[in-house]
Amino acid sequence: MRLALCCCLTCLTLLPACTTTISTTPGGDQVISRMIDGQGQTGISGQVRLKADTSPMAGAYVNIYPNTISNLLGPSQFLSAPTDAAGRYLMELPPGNYYVVARKRLSGLANGPITTGDYYSDHQRILAQVASGKLTQVDLEMLQMRAPMFFKKNLSDTKTDTGIRGVLLDEQGNPLPGGFAIAYVDNNLQRLPDYASTLSNQKGEFTLYLPKGGSYFLAARIKAWDMPHKGEPYGKYGGESALELKIKDNSFVEGIKIRLAPFTGTYKEMNNQRPL
Structure with missing residues (x-):
């Protein structure tokens, strides 16, 4: 796993608005290709929110996977720093296609199994397309896990x-x-x-x-x-x-x-x- 570089999030407010481009594949992947000018950066940025009331979620980690063979469980290729007080994150990544998952464990740990009471992103198969010099905008909604994982x-x-x-x-x-x-x-x-x-x-x-x-x-x-x-x-x-x-x-x-x-x-x- 590599720790992706997380840059100053205040710069997000200075970036131009982007248009939404979302599609869904037959396999259920939600493909996001909405991009803004990265002003010298290439990667993914966005906000993590609680789905129930849309409030920002601080302290969540965003995991980046190159494919779904792990079922988006376990260590990821890239891992963000914790989201800030506004629930925002920014990760510099090489151009490519990536699956994006957010998690917040009640333990505060960045890694490890998630269990009842922890939070995870609602749509598990979000596929982000990242282009050179662009920031793909991926917002994530979080649910609280009410039942234990059965895939063990x-x-x-x-x-x-x-x-x-x-x-x-x-x-x-x-x-x-x-x-x-x-x-x-x-x-x-x-x-x-x-x-x-x-x-x-x-x-x-x-x-x-x-x-x-x-x-x-x-x-x-x-x-x-x-x-x-x-x-x-x-x-x-x-x-x-x-x-x-x-x-x-x-x-x-x-x-x-x-x-x-x-x-x-x-x-x-x-x-x-x-x-x-």
């Missing part, structure tokens, strides 16, 4: 000889990297999952290790906490009804495809407890 190493990294291999696809049928499949031992998918796959690679491929054979129900998403929000890419194996998938001990089911589309259901706060 002990859910995905314990290799077994039983499981599922497949591919995540976006709404258009293209491979979706940086997402994961989740498995349930029953058809109640409105709770924390029982198992999660490895993150999908650039080809959308994932592996989901299971402790034993049995009947499972699968879904897929890109966020690692809470219930899906409207517009978040989300899908179930078998469609809306979710098909039961039977797996034998000491074997893998291959070729499973799960297509993700913008979630259109009603958001319900996640039940934090796993079943016994």
Whole structure:
């Protein structure tokens, strides 16, 4: 991880206004290419605010990732200094395309897992286009985490000889990297999952290790906490009804495809407890 140079934020008030240019990809990336003259600087600047009341959030850190293979979790390529009292930040970066995420931990730490009570940026897949001599303007809205993260190493990294291999696809049928499949031992998918796959690679491929054979129900998403929000890419194996998938001990089911589309259901706060 590299610490991006954060320059004097008062200069932001002297920069000319910019026009908003935002688009959304089929995979759910929100692409931002609104730029202003950097007056000798190249990078990203903006404001971090609390979504509930739009108040500025001081002490938040902005993380910059080159791709989504890590699901925008863990150490980032670049890390800002804490946002100032007005919630503003400015990071000098090389030209390129970057995913931008903001986090504020109640511990005050810049790095480490985020947990219940911490804050994270609402739209997790913001892709900023940075051009030489320009400052791309990226404002971030923060939500407070109400449910614990379920994507943890002990859910995905314990290799077994039983499981599922497949591919995540976006709404258009293209491979979706940086997402994961989740498995349930029953058809109640409105709770924390029982198992999660490895993150999908650039080809959308994932592996989901299971402790034993049995009947499972699968879904897929890109966020690692809470219930899906409207517009978040989300899908179930078998469609809306979710098909039961039977797996034998000491074997893998291959070729499973799960297509993700913008979630259109009603958001319900996640039940934090796993079943016994």
